[in-house]
Amino acid sequence: MNRTMKRLLTGKDSRQGRWFFALLIALAIIVWLGLTTERFLTSENLFNLVAQAMPLIITAIGMMLVVLVGGLDLSVGSVISFTTAILALGAPALISIPGVFALAACIGLINGLAVTRLNVHPIIATLSMQFIVLGITRILRPVSGGDVPQIVIDAVAGSFYGIPLPVFWGIVTVLIAWKIIHGSRFGLHLFAIGGGIASGTDEATHNFGVADKQKILLAYVGCSCFAALAGIFLAGRIVSGDPNVGLLFEMDAITAVAIGGTQLSGGVGSLHGTVIGALVMALLANGMNSANISAFVQTAIKGVILLLVVGLQSRKKMGL
Amino acid sequence: MQVAATRIGGDVKKRIEMSGISKAFGGSVALKNVSFELLEGSVHALMGENGAGKSTLMKILAGVHQPDSGEIFRDGRAVTFATPKEALDFGISTVFQELSLLANLTIAENMFLGREPTLRFGTVDYTTMNRETTKALAELGLDLDPKTMVSELTIAERQFVEIAHGIKADASIFILDEPTAALNAADVEVLNRHIRRLRDEGKAIVYISHRMDEIFEICDMVTVLKDSELVATKPLAEMTPHSLIAMMVGRELKDLFPERNAEPGEPMLDVENFRISASSEPFSMTVGKGEIVGMAGLEGQGQQRFLRSLVGQFEPFGGKVSVRGKALKFPVSKDGGIRYLQSLGVGLVPEDRKEEGLFLTLSIGHNIAMGLHSRKSEFSLADGYGEKIRETMASMSVQASGPAELVSALSGGNQQKVLLGRYLAAGMSILLVEEPTRGVDIGAKSEIYRLLRDFANKGGAVVVLSRETIELIGLCDRLYVVHDDTIVSEMAAENATEHNILDAALSRQASQVRLETTP
Structure with a gap:
């Protein structure tokens, strides 16, 4: 077995982690669904699947930014709901769309400041933020409703040369994320900082002149902004503001990131792994729906999956 | 000029x-x-x-x-x-004392961390980075692929990369x-x-x-x-x-090293026909009562693998090991090995005291008592070891405010003494010591040498491995020169010099013949 194969299979000595298993699992589910479910492999169903998966793909990519630096963001679900609520206020798109990104950036900034300056554990910092944002969202819009700008609805529902627009959302998001994660100094520094945190040499990046706190802060800002993007997409799909639409999204996003081979302790992971991980989650949901498994059971199954996936990642001591 | x-x-x-x-x-x-x-x-x-x-x-x-x-x-x-x-x-460029490379980055990424060259649109210029890194490594005589992950490097290679990183800077x-x-x-x-x-x-x-x-x-x-x-x-x-x-x-140091022991007693540790890996030559060695024996040679030639395989931390190809005449179940299992050997009175003092040896966040007392507790059964009540701990601290002359002080607050030398103290307090009779004085100042070095010699004089046996050949020569009674996963030569430490150890290690051909003629 040569080095490349070994890296792919074990994820050892690789910065991309064990994404290969996620790919195999995704293919296995596709084969299984293709064989057991009628009309699974139709373009209509597949496009629909992409549209269903898109909010999770976008959120998971954002989540990956903070996971790379050994953090977590539990507030993304609330940010998604919040975004739909803001968009449904009826303001013109020209104001409301930049507005939701600005608000998300502020939320991320506070998360990042709490983690880097106040040294609050990411789980606590973002759990608090989850409740703060959820509360505000429920004040703004206790039940679903409101008017989402038409351009948002068109951007999600339309198609271009017969290809549904969600596919382009996916392509653009992945390109932007690739540039951030794998094509910039910022991304490399996220890996470096996370690697330092994971191995207990977090002084190293700082000593080499990397502005570590600032970059961790930016990772939280980025995470919230990706969640806002997912929120815009969802608002377009449900054509309203809904305080509950983002519920439990943080769970799905963390699970998707973990399935994709990203180490929750930081420093190891890949964009393609995360996208595949999100697709695995969407495929599973699709499969469980077509097998008529109740939503409650599905929630429990997702919990089991997260525990298994994270439990199987190697760590020496208790930790993420 | x-x-x-x-x-x-x-x-x-x-x-x-x-x-x-x-x-x-x-x-x-x-x-x-x-x-x-x-x-x-x-x-x-x-x-x-x-x-x-x-x-x-x-x-x-x-x-x-x-x-x-x-x-x-x-x-x-x-x-x-x-x-x-x-x-x-x-x-101002620094090579820090602690290894501070990031294991999940490549050599080149580590070398340029914090000042990566970029192309248009902020893309990291890997071509330049890899080329410059190859050059910098070649200057240090290192033939490493700059795209290698640091996690794949040996400790010495990492240190060289670190040095290359430091002296590469303009x-x-x-x-x-x-x-x-x-x-x-x-x-x-x-x-x-x-x-x-x-x-x-x-x-x-x-x-x-x-x-x-x-x-x-x-x-x-x-x-x-x-x-x-x-x-x-x-x-x-x-x-x-x-x-x-x-x-x-601040005082005259007459002699860094204590006097050697003239007469080793009966064998405490016997190793026969030991093979570290399938392809390595078999060797035998023995350590007598009252003896300190060193494993010398170039770094990473199998010295550590040998010591670690005695306690089950590395799986050797095969061999026979007996402790005080009693044959060991060999190979030793990885999980229970340390415990099993400790029950026989054999303690491994690991090289990396911070990672493998000490519990940095616990007190000196707890760290020493650990060795005593480990010989008790799981559900026995913890004895008060206060007296024993104080005795140990005194005999090791650990400088601290008291047994309650955290080990992390101690200097390297005192930490090493606490680590040794754990094994001595637990009544070990054979010590396998890796790098007894790594990162320890000269005053504490001398004290540690004396402690090891006292231990041997009281009927113990010690196997030492160290990167500092001078230390081995000064401290030990006898040296085995290890090369290529086998012992290639044996010499009295008194007559050894850095030169003839290196010589013995590198003229492997000749010694191979000698080993084959030994019955």
Whole structure:
């Protein structure tokens, strides 16, 4: 077995982690669904699947930014709901769309400041933020409703040369994320900082002149902004503001990131792994729906999956 | 030659001057009014026992810490470094004592961390990075792929990469904080060549090391710190190793090493037909009562794998091992090995005391009692070991406020004593010691040698491996030279020199013949 194969299979000595298993699992589910479910492999169903998966793909990519630096963001679900609520206020798109990104950036900034300056554990910092944002969202819009700008609805529902627009959302998001994660100094520094945190040499990046706190802060800002993007997409799909639409999204996003081979302790992971991980989650949901498994059971199954996936990642001591 | 002129003439340019530096961490004073100046084209040794303040002084120069008072001057102008990056931008490059490479990055990414070249749109320029890294590594005689992940490198390779990282920078001042801790003699020579080159280019180098021979080989000036204060700065030509040690410890050190034992007793540890791997030659060795035996040779030739396989931390190909005449169940299992060997009175003192040996967040008392508790059954009540712990601390002369002090607060030497104390308190009769004095100052070194010798004299047996050949020669009674996963030669430590150990290690062909004729 040569080095490349070994890296792919074990994820050892690789910065991309064990994404290969996620790919195999995704293919296995596709084969299984293709064989057991009628009309699974139709373009209509597949496009629909992409549209269903898109909010999770976008959120998971954002989540990956903070996971790379050994953090977590539990507030993304609330940010998604919040975004739909803001968009449904009826303001013109020209104001409301930049507005939701600005608000998300502020939320991320506070998360990042709490983690880097106040040294609050990411789980606590973002759990608090989850409740703060959820509360505000429920004040703004206790039940679903409101008017989402038409351009948002068109951007999600339309198609271009017969290809549904969600596919382009996916392509653009992945390109932007690739540039951030794998094509910039910022991304490399996220890996470096996370690697330092994971191995207990977090002084190293700082000593080499990397502005570590600032970059961790930016990772939280980025995470919230990706969640806002997912929120815009969802608002377009449900054509309203809904305080509950983002519920439990943080769970799905963390699970998707973990399935994709990203180490929750930081420093190891890949964009393609995360996208595949999100697709695995969407495929599973699709499969469980077509097998008529109740939503409650599905929630429990997702919990089991997260525990298994994270439990199987190697760590020496208790930790993420 | 201008460089030569500045070296000889009196008018040597000061690269940097630190004046009246003081620094305290919480309540403990790390530096008291220390002044230090660095001359162009010189290698300046910074010496002192661990905890004397060397690292703190250099961390202030590197911008990691900021002084409480005092100033740093560059060409007569006061400068301040708020962050390591500012110091780096100013031309001060540091090879830190702790291995500080990131395992999940490649060599090239580590080398350029914090100052990666970029192409248009901010893309990292990997082509340039990899090319420059290959060049920098080649200069140090290293043939490594810059795209290799650091997690795949050996300790010595990592250290070299770290050095390459430090001296690659376009800096005028280089701080090398114990750069040779994990290097063997041949590698040290390569490093020295580079230090001389930098010196001849007119750079200023600060060299921190505990190895006396290196200091005299490479340095021009020496500054000695003791108890956070400056003792003196002198040209090294005026010093002898003896006077330097006296300056550091503040007293004459008659002899670093205790006397050898003349007569080894009955065999305590017997190894026969041992093969580390399937392809390695079988070997045998024995350690007698009262004996200290060293495993010498170049680094990473199987010494550590051999010791570790005795306690089950490495799976050897095969062999027979008996402890005090009793045959061991061999190979030893990985999970219960340490415990099993401890029940036979064999303790492994691991190389990395912080990672593998001590519980840094626990007290001295707990760390010592750990060895005593480990011989009890799972559900037995914990005995009060207060008396035993105090005795051990006293016999090891651990310098601490008391058994309740946290081990993390101790200096390296005292930590090492606590680690040894754990095994001695637990009544071990055979010690397998890896790197007994790694990162330990000279005063504590001498004490540790004495402790090991006392242990042997009381009927114990010790196997030592160390990268410092001088230490092995001075401390041990007998040496086995290990090369290529097998023992190639055996010699009395009294007659051994660094030269003939290297010789024995490298003339493997001849010794192979000898081994085959041994029955």
